[in-house]
């Protein structure tokens with residue numbers, strides 16, 4: 001089982017003067033159990049791409065395979081609801097989808113739709129609240145009286161409560177404070193490593209890609225520009241530079257050191273490793 | 286939702302697009318009034334040709350206009366049935382199960398359909414070639430003379446322009462919320478009564494919340510930039526009638542007079 005795209009295209013408003021080809025001939029093979037980042041400039045088709053994963057958008061041509069579900073252009077896909085239970089999609093700015101009177105009820109809404117009893121759904125909701133570090137005191141609050149960041153957590157918890165196998169997040173940390181961003185990213189990493197969820201995350205933040213993800217997909221003008229491992233992608237900054245992406249600070253540092261004559265090996269995990277390398281160089285040189 | 290075409294602006298570059306919105310609005314009114322004079326098939330033929338010329342000049346496609354008629358197909362069909370049941374004058378055309386359909390029923394329906402088609406063609410000529418903002422400027426100017434009798438011309442124009450500005454946004458927002466809730470397992474097409482009510486609630490509440498939020502944001506943004514209704518404001522864009530605008534107005538007026546004359550001589 002894996003997630004594959006074969007020659008997938010998507011056209012918005014086909015047949016009107018507003019026709020727009022948002023995806024063209026996308027071929028992808030997303031590896032399960034990994035954390036994959038999707039990056040690309042605004043308008044490059046990232047959100048369009050991820051909405052194909054749970055059948056919210058259907059391809060104009062091509063074929064998609066997600067966890068044994070086949071979505072093919074032209075034919076009406078079956079079992080979309082069960083697919084949506086398995087692929088949890090958190091939208092860009094998901095705080096606008098809250099509607100229940102209380103936070104707990106809102107989070108329990110998803111599981112209830114997928115056939116869990118009231119009691120089970122509440123249980124799942126409580127668990128999801130713990131995951132996103134929302135305390136018990138929030139349970140009975142109205143979602144409307146929360147701050148933006150708290151709403152975001154509620155919305156993400158609403159998807160986590162469905163316990164999906166694949167978690168797709170469209171810019172989940174945009175607009176969160178630095179502390180909250182780190183908490184969220186740590187949570188996604190934990191879901192990926194401990195609970196073996198496949199995580200796909202749309203982001204503009206290269207530090208997140210570098211620090212948390214295994215693979216990276218670069219979208220450009222509706223096509224997949226690059227799909228590779230993060231190590232490969234950040235090996236040197238030339239690929240980033242050619243894409244007008246600012247590489248993570250660590251990579252920039254490494255490149256700057258190399259330019260000044262240091263010899264530093266290419267595989268670089270974190271700042272400790274880099275400092276060790278520098279120390280070694282300085283002592284010997 | 287994305288295929289909603291009626292009344293949308295189509296960004297093209299054509300002589301019609303560049304015309305003064307005031308001329309276009311007035312011309313549309315003239316021709317709309319002209320349709321209501323029973324000038325017979327010749328009259329409608331003339332109007333059709335005139336409007337077709339405008340459509341061609343405006344680089345609009347006929348299929349696009351026909352498409353925007355789609356929502357009205359059902360209504361027209363219903364009208365035909367009603368007319369067949371009620372109208373019993375004219376020649377009998379054919380009989381199904383001892384039920385006779387008379388020619389007047391068909392002609393009456395056709396008459397209405399043709400008028401409706403013309404009306405949609407004419408209004409589309411205006412809405413598809415005029416930016417919403419220009420349209421409101423035009424409306425404001427045309428209402429100016431009525432400010433003396435207490436018509437708040439500027440406020441009405443501002444209201445219309447804000448409403449127009451928000452329609453696409455709200456449509457987008459609705460599709461977004463539908464998608465977000467579908468991701469949470471909401472099934473809008475099937476389910477028990479209680480589930481369906483829940484499903485609809487899960488759309489309406491967020492939609493209202495965001496609509497009010499947007500309204501408040503916009504009001505604040507306008508106030509922050511010093512907007513006050515009733516205050517004298519200068520304009521960024523100054524409308525100016527040119528030769529071609531007068532020609533359009535004149536032609537539309539001629540069409541109206543022509544229809545009045547034709548309907549007298551029938």
Ligand SMILES: Nc1ncnc2c1ncn2[C@@H]1O[C@H](COP(=O)(O)OP(=O)(O)OP(=O)(O)O)[C@@H](O)[C@H]1O
Nearest residue numbers: 012013020022041042043044045046047048049287
């Ligand atoms: N409903 C729609 N109708 C028509 N065009 C659309 C629609 N939604 C998106 N588009 C267009 O498709 C393109 C891709 O949009 P998409 O939302 O996938 O971009 P994105 O990569 O997610 O950008 P961002 O980083 O800003 O979120 C954009 O150019 C956008 O204008």
Ligand SMILES: [Mg+2]
Nearest residue numbers: 046047092170
């Ligand atoms: Mg996006």
